[in-house]
Amino acid sequence: MNPAIAKLVRPHFRTMKGYVSAGMEAGKDATRVFMNANENPFELPGLEGFNRYPEPQPEALLQAYARRYGVNANQLVATRGADEAIAVLTKLFCEPGVDGVVICPPAFGMYKVNALAAPATAIEVPLLESNGVFSLDVSATIDAAKQPDCKLVFLCSPNNPTANSFALDDLHAICAGTLGESMVILDETYIDFALQQSMVSWLNEYPNLIVLRTLSKSYSMAGMRMGSLLNCDAEFVQLVRSKCLDAYPLTKTSIDAALLALSDELQAHVQANISTLRKERQRLTEALRNTDFITRVYPSDANFVLVALNCVAEFLAYAAQHNIVLRDFSQQALTPNCIRISVGTPAQNDQLIELLSTFRV
Ligand SMILES: Cc1ncc(COP(=O)(O)O)c(C=O)c1O
Structure with a gap:
């Protein structure tokens, strides 16, 4: 794993073994009889296909996201909305009662809720407001992120609730200035509505950058709870998939709906x-x-x-x-x-x- 990430992950996540479900051991196919997952072999009429567990990280879904976002499939984790990604990352990086996260209010409320639940210290570096435009306090954010127990910096662009995108130069400066000190979680929930470009193309430049995306907004899929987190490092991505998620986090219905939403057809x-x-x-x-x-x-x-x-x-x-x-x-x-x-x-x-x-x- 990239050392800039490895040094920030809570140590036991690197050493512990993740759950290996029956589905991970043997992927489903039509040619075999599956008696390995304690599933009910009978389908109910009108509910065909629901008797079997879904794939935890379906390859077709990862490929579909990868194609839309311009990354490799091994650079993303499919999550239950961006919300689950925020919760999982807080758990993965923040030692309860010890570590902290930087939040730049006014900010989306779930960053702080997850920090308080960990519990992790929420270090607040307010946005600067000048003539009705909110911007990042770049140097204060970097300083806060460099505090020894600070693990994550949550940024959101376009930002909820202020609605504006932050200057790309500022986002670059924070990614570069915190490399090896903190992970930057850049929430791009609203990026498809923006005139400003995504930072996804910079993932390979900044190993400490994790971008969050979702189908909730631009893809009209809030009800399905489908999102993803993106990072350049396949080993880190595999760690998240195998040790931080529930055994079968995504429902069959939501996987099928996401595949349709991401298809060329729509x-x-x-x-x-x-x-x-x-x-x-x-x-x-x-x-x-x-x-x-x-x-x-x-x-x-x-x-x-x-x-x-x-x-x-x-x-x-x-x-x-x-x-x-x-x-x-x-x-x-x-x-x-x-x-x-x-x-x-x-x-x-x-x-x-x-x-x-x-x-x-
Ligand atoms: C900034 C931001 N991040 C994340 C979320 C949650 O997104 P999801 O529906 O993908 O969980 C929201 C929802 O409104 C949001 O505004």
């Missing part, structure tokens, strides 16, 4: 939806900017927009009365007066835009 559809959401993001942004009670519309590279307004509670209540549910961020320290609006269909966005013109403070 790509035009996926791309058309992304393109519509980008256009709608622009339309929504303009309408929000033309609304006098909204004081700031933060630039978005994602499928949502963060806005600041004078009268959060009243507007949320007004939207709720009209059956539109928005997310309140006004109680969080670094996003006072803010709400987050997910971009909807053109008709749904019309409904929201209509409310902007009829709302009276």
Whole structure:
């Protein structure tokens, strides 16, 4: 394993043996009789195929992800959403009660929840805000990551909830500046909506970089819980697959659905939806900017927009009365007066835009 990674993995994960399931010992095929996994040999009508355990990391799925993301299949782990990847990485690198992770708030809440559950110290290096643009505090982030017990730096670009992408130069600087000291977990959950490019093509440059991807957003598959983590090192990837995941983490239904979502057949559809959401993001942004009670519309590279307004509670209540549910961020320290609006269909966005013109403070 690359030494920059090996030195950060909790030592027992390197030495312990992982679970070897019956399915790993002998992959299923149509020619043999499988009496090795205590499965029920009978299928129920209408539920054919569910009597057998699914493959833990199906080769066809890994190949399909690899093709879409431009990496080798041995450079990715299929997870139950990016959420599972966040949990697994925290467990793999952070010694409970000893280690810490860097988080750059305002940030996606699950980084901190997983740190607190470990428990690991959540070292917070807030984003800098200037003229309505949030950016990484690069030197403070690197300094925090270099603390002896700090193992992970969670970055998210485009960032939830601020919606913007961070400068690629800053992401490069943090990957380079923390090499051998910390792993950088770059959450690219929203990257397909972004004009900015992914860091996946830099994986081979930075062994400490782990990129998280998901089918939840751009592929419309949140209900299936399918994501992945990517790293250049096949040995590290194999360690995660064999020692950190549940025995059969992915359901047959979700594997089949992901294969369909990733297939050539549906790509035009996926791309058309992304393109519509980008256009709608622009339309929504303009309408929000033309609304006098909204004081700031933060630039978005994602499928949502963060806005600041004078009268959060009243507007949320007004939207709720009209059956539109928005997310309140006004109680969080670094996003006072803010709400987050997910971009909807053109008709749904019309409904929201209509409310902007009829709302009276
Ligand atoms: C930044 C970020 N990361 C990860 C996730 C979770 O993604 P998944 O549905 O793949 O678990 C979300 C969900 O909203 C998110 O906003």
